[in-house]
Amino acid sequence: MTMTTSALGGVVRRREDPALIQGKGKFVDDVAPMGTLHVAFARSPYAHAKITSIDTGAAEKADGVEAVYTHRDVEHLGLLLAQAPVGKLRPLLADGVVKHFGEAVAMVVAENAYLARDAADLIEVDYEPLPAVVDLRKSHSDEVKVHDDLDSNIVISWEAGPWGDEEGIAKTKETIEEAKTRDDTVTVTVEARNQKLIPVPIEPRSVLAEWNHGYQRFDIHSSTQIPHALAGAIARTFGLPSNQVRVIAPEVGGGFGCKLNIYNDEVLVAFAAQQLGQPVKWTETRREAPGSTIQGRGWEGTATITGTEDGEILGYELHAIADMGAYTQNFTIAIPFLGLFVGSGQYKFPTHWKVDCVHTHTMTTDAYRGAGRPESAYYLERAVDAFAREIGVDPAEVRKKNYIEKFDTAVTSPIGFAMDSGDYAMALDKLLELADYEALKTERDNARAEGRLLGIGLATYVEVCGFGPSGLSELGFSWSEYGVPAGFHGSGLVRVNPDASVTVIIGTGPSGQGHETTWAQIVSDRLGIPMDRIRVIHGDTAESPTGIGTFGSRSAAVDGTATYLAADRVREKAAAIAAHLLEASPDDIEFDGEGGHVAGSPDSKVAWGDIATAAYMPYKLPEDMEGGLESRVVFDPSNATWPFGAHLAMVEVDADTGDVKLLRYVTVDDCGNVINPMIVAGQVHGGVAQGIGQAMFEDSIYDENGNCLTGSLLDYLLPTADDLPFFELHHTVTPTDVNPMGVKGIGEAGTIGSAQTIVNAVVDALEPLGVKHVDMPVRPKRVWAAMQEARG
Amino acid sequence: MQVSMTVNGRQVTADVEPRTLLVHFIREQLRLTGTHVGCETGYCGACTIHLDGQPIKSCTMFAVQADGASITTIEGLASNGQLHPVQEGFWERHGLQCGFCTPGMIMAAAALLEQNDHPSEQEIRHGIEGNLCRCTGYHNIVRAVEYAGARMRGEEPSPPDWEAQ
Numbered sequence: 001m002t003m004t005t006s007a008l009g010g011v012v013r014r015r016e017d018p019a020l021i022q023g024k025g026k027f028v029d030d031v032a033p034m035g036t037l038h039v040a041f042a043r044s045p046y047a048h049a050k051i052t053s054i055d056t057g058a059a060e061k062a063d064g065v066e067a068v069y070t071h072r073d074v075e076h077l078g079l080l081l082a083q084a085p086v087g088k089l090r091p092l093l094a095d096g097v098v099k100h101f102g103e104a105v106a107m108v109v110a111e112n113a114y115l116a117r118d119a120a121d122l123i124e125v126d127y128e129p130l131p132a133v134v135d136l137r138k139s140h141s142d143e144v145k146v147h148d149d150l151d152s153n154i155v156i157s158w159e160a161g162p163w164g165d166e167e168g169i170a171k172t173k174e175t176i177e178e179a180k181t182r183d184d185t186v187t188v189t190v191e192a193r194n195q196k197l198i199p200v201p202i203e204p205r206s207v208l209a210e211w212n213h214g215y216q217r218f219d220i221h222s223s224t225q226i227p228h229a230l231a232g233a234i235a236r237t238f239g240l241p242s243n244q245v246r247v248i249a250p251e252v253g254g255g256f257g258c259k260l261n262i263y264n265d266e267v268l269v270a271f272a273a274q275q276l277g278q279p280v281k282w283t284e285t286r287r288e289a290p291g292s293t294i295q296g297r298g299w300e301g302t303a304t305i306t307g308t309e310d311g312e313i314l315g316y317e318l319h320a321i322a323d324m325g326a327y328t329q330n331f332t333i334a335i336p337f338l339g340l341f342v343g344s345g346q347y348k349f350p351t352h353w354k355v356d357c358v359h360t361h362t363m364t365t366d367a368y369r370g371a372g373r374p375e376s377a378y379y380l381e382r383a384v385d386a387f388a389r390e391i392g393v394d395p396a397e398v399r400k401k402n403y404i405e406k407f408d409t410a411v412t413s414p415i416g417f418a419m420d421s422g423d424y425a426m427a428l429d430k431l432l433e434l435a436d437y438e439a440l441k442t443e444r445d446n447a448r449a450e451g452r453l454l455g456i457g458l459a460t461y462v463e464v465c466g467f468g469p470s471g472l473s474e475l476g477f478s479w480s481e482y483g484v485p486a487g488f489h490g491s492g493l494v495r496v497n498p499d500a501s502v503t504v505i506i507g508t509g510p511s512g513q514g515h516e517t518t519w520a521q522i523v524s525d526r527l528g529i530p531m532d533r534i535r536v537i538h539g540d541t542a543e544s545p546t547g548i549g550t551f552g553s554r555s556a557a558v559d560g561t562a563t564y565l566a567a568d569r570v571r572e573k574a575a576a577i578a579a580h581l582l583e584a585s586p587d588d589i590e591f592d593g594e595g596g597h598v599a600g601s602p603d604s605k606v607a608w609g610d611i612a613t614a615a616y617m618p619y620k621l622p623e624d625m626e627g628g629l630e631s632r633v634v635f636d637p638s639n640a641t642w643p644f645g646a647h648l649a650m651v652e653v654d655a656d657t658g659d660v661k662l663l664r665y666v667t668v669d670d671c672g673n674v675i676n677p678m679i680v681a682g683q684v685h686g687g688v689a690q691g692i693g694q695a696m697f698e699d700s701i702y703d704e705n706g707n708c709l710t711g712s713l714l715d716y717l718l719p720t721a722d723d724l725p726f727f728e729l730h731h732t733v734t735p736t737d738v739n740p741m742g743v744k745g746i747g748e749a750g751t752i753g754s755a756q757t758i759v760n761a762v763v764d765a766l767e768p769l770g771v772k773h774v775d776m777p778v779r780p781k782r783v784w785a786a787m788q789e790a791r792g
Numbered sequence: 793m794q795v796s797m798t799v800n801g802r803q804v805t806a807d808v809e810p811r812t813l814l815v816h817f818i819r820e821q822l823r824l825t826g827t828h829v830g831c832e833t834g835y836c837g838a839c840t841i842h843l844d845g846q847p848i849k850s851c852t853m854f855a856v857q858a859d860g861a862s863i864t865t866i867e868g869l870a871s872n873g874q875l876h877p878v879q880e881g882f883w884e885r886h887g888l889q890c891g892f893c894t895p896g897m898i899m900a901a902a903a904l905l906e907q908n909d910h911p912s913e914q915e916i917r918h919g920i921e922g923n924l925c926r927c928t929g930y931h932n933i934v935r936a937v938e939y940a941g942a943r944m945r946g947e948e949p950s951p952p953d954w955e956a957q
Contacts, residue, residue, distance in 0.1 A: 011954055013883060020891030021879040021898060023826015023866035030825035114811065202830045202838055202926050203892040253828075253892025254926050286831040512890025512927050677954045678886050682932060686889065689929030713835040713924070721930035722921040726913070729953075 102291010507547015
């Protein structure tokens with residue numbers, strides 16, 4: 001049995017697009033059943049305050065209002081569930097005290113969104129302000145406690161060197177300290193902030209819940225990346241079996257991790273629908289998002305490198321504090337842990353890595369594109385760069401000198417994890433060659449001679465993604481106690497229908513990644529059935545096999561593999577049916593777009609339609625064969641995947657104003673084998689743009705009292721088309737052996753590699769002035785201040 | 793209050809509250825949900841439509857202000873079953889991922905090409921800077937607009953980047 005077609009690796013226009021470009025895509029807020037009621041929240045204007053009274057009387061009497069709820073009404077539902085339930089979990093509505101700006105205090109349900117908003121503004125809440133802590137170092141010292149009933153603001157500490165080896169950590173620390181005392185070594189320290197970010201998918205979050213009292217069942221539309229987890233959380237909260245909760249994630253307008261969460265509004269909207277017996281919807285406004293949707297990053301850290309003057313690095317240390325916000329949600333505390341996985345990056349030197357996770361009086365943090373890995377890579381690559389500058393050796397040379405050498409089967413990194421495959425020097429060499437690094441250096445030096453500040457930034461990264469294995473859920477802390485779903489697996493169902501069309505149902509929750517197209521390619525490749533006969537369904541828990549959702553660049557490697565394997569099983573059965581119909585051996589059956597035939601005898605053939613029909617008319621099948629032609633696979637990979645790459649940026653800094661202009665951005669990314677190069681390129685573009693956004697523009701700012709100062713898109717700057725150049729993309733291909741397609745994952749790679757590339761370029765540009773570091777975002781004011789300080 | 797306007801070539805008359813935003817009127821009363829709300833402050837551009845031939849952000853206008861106007865939304869851009877060249881460009885050049893900013897982005901780009909049928913890269917970037925996209929880094933959006941411009945001029949579009957690289 002062999003294949004005669006291949007759809008993998010080809011550019012295929014997206015099948016999602018015709019609807020979306022004609023305004024026919026259906027997002028949650030576009031769904032409006034008859035009689036839908038609308039929700040508005042009253043939110044806290046304080047970061048920390050005691051609620052002394054709430055008067056909802058006027059709101060209850062207001063025009064069009066159906067109900068007003070406060071904590072007392074929903075207390076029986078418990079706290080918001082999380083998959084990594086460590087730290088202080090969120091109350092559904094503020095419980096006598098508010099802990100961050102924008103925390104939901106009361107919920108109004110009314111005939112329409114305008115009336116709901118009017119009524120929410122009539123709710124009178126008396127607050128007694130309390131001291132707030134925003135600064136991470138102040139939180140770390142427990143100067144002000146966020147939660148009185150916790151011993152410390154420190155929720156958890158992640159330490160490795162290597163992971164899970166106390167003795168090893170002690171030895172690593174000793175080795176590094178020894179290196180520092182040697183006469184021939186240099187130690188360089190970078191203190192840097194990796195600022196908090198507001199994710200800003202262009203679609204605000206939205207949830208619509210319907211409760212059927214007769215069937216005792218919920219239908220919930222939500223703009224979520226994790227439909228099954230949401231169904232599980234709602235079921236558990238309301239004491240229902242999970243199959244009584246149907247979650248539908250229709251088109252989701254970008255997620256970037258912030259829709260990888262269970263939100264209090266999702267539970268509250270379900271509650272209101274159950275109470276009122278009508279559909280209830282809440283659509284987030286952009287202004288409330290900083291208090292209603294998780295934020296990302298938020299680290300303060302010190303990165304230290306010790307090495308010899310010729311560039312051999314003998315040790316790396318990262319000591320950082322990570323902001324968890326006031327409450328922990330779904331994966332909050334696990335995010336820095338993802339950074340730990342790649343704490344030593346592509347390098348072989350001893351690494352000691354420790355991040356303390358603290359509560360503050362700010363919005364919860366959680367997964368934002370890259371989730372822990374951009375922060376981790378940022379510190380490492382800023383430090384390596386600073387070290388190279390200090391010893392006066394080209395940053396590219398220093399990197400290559402310290403890389404782990406090419407490997408095809410797993411090697412264990414200094415931080416303690418087995419990485420699947422890598423050839424780091426190859427990616428960097430390719431980048432230097434294709435960007436013409438030597439010519440760029442000449443250009444920079446010539447510009448410098450004219451007094452212009454040009455800079456070249458390099459950074460390389462290794463990523464971990466495509467989680468499982470499912471056993472990871474037992475690592476370090478328990479997220480399996482949450483129950484649904486338990487561990488990181490992938491799922492796919494492939495069904496050949498009686499007319500030989502194919503229905504593929506997957507457990508992912510895409511938000512623009514083009515799964516309908518990519519999965520059709522995978523199944524077409526395995527079965528030979530043309531893509532236009534294959535329909536891919538996702539995001540409906542009533543139909544799709546249990547899945548973990550789409551995040552962590554995992555869908556192709558894990559759910560894609562499950563689907564690939566399911567298609568193979570279907571093909572095996574189809575071969576057995578064809579062999580029976582043709583009176584041949586299954587081993588001799590070959591498939592193409594038409595159907596199966598006996599190898600070497602093209603005339604001895606049977607059409608896909610006849611195979612499919614026979615499958616559903618079991619009397620035509622071999623004895624002992626069940627009817628039907630479908631398979632469902634749950635795939636548990638033996639390891640995560642470890643993509644890598646190298647990025648280069650060229651910037652010019654205005655010597656008078658500090659304005660940074662990005663002139664070129666060149667990437668070499670290695671995500672293993674590529675299923676659709678067009679989609680992969682798009683993922684890199686978007687990922688890089690988000691890293692550049694952090695480096696140059698974005699900053700979620702709270703004042704010292706915890707007031708959010710970046711509550712609108714006028715204050716929270718996103719990159720526009722005018723700020724970015726065309727990106728120059730290249731690839732190397734180092735397949736993984738943890739899945740049969742050899743694919744690794746590309747959703748986050750661009751983000752993980754880019755912020756430090758920009759900052760390294762800015763620091764390079766400012767080198768003539770002696771500037772050694774500029775914190776992100778490198779906006780003119782900050783760069784100008786750094787230049788002024790350096791000029792004295 | 794009663795308003796009348798032409799929407800995608802069709803005459804509509806409806807009662808609206810004076811405070812109803814034009815975008816909400818389009819989405820909720822006319823059920824044309826292709827026009828999206830991304831920020832309610834006129835910054836993201838997801839609600840961009842054409843009003844009397846000009847691109848406007850429909851979250852910054854009341855429905856009553858559009859009384860007597862002629863409006864085109866994303867649903868009315870294709871004609872006789874033929875995609876507008878900008879729509880075709882977005883499909884051909886992977887100018888969208890999640891698709892949420894896309895209707896507004898397409899409307900902005902179509903208006904740009906009406907005014908300038910051969911924009912440079914910088915003119916395209918400047919022309920769509922009032923529309924935010926979080927997925928694409930704008931790279932393929934600019935390529936899509938270049939593609940559409942070429943089509944509208946009757947020229948062969950440049951090959952896609954993924955063939956060049």
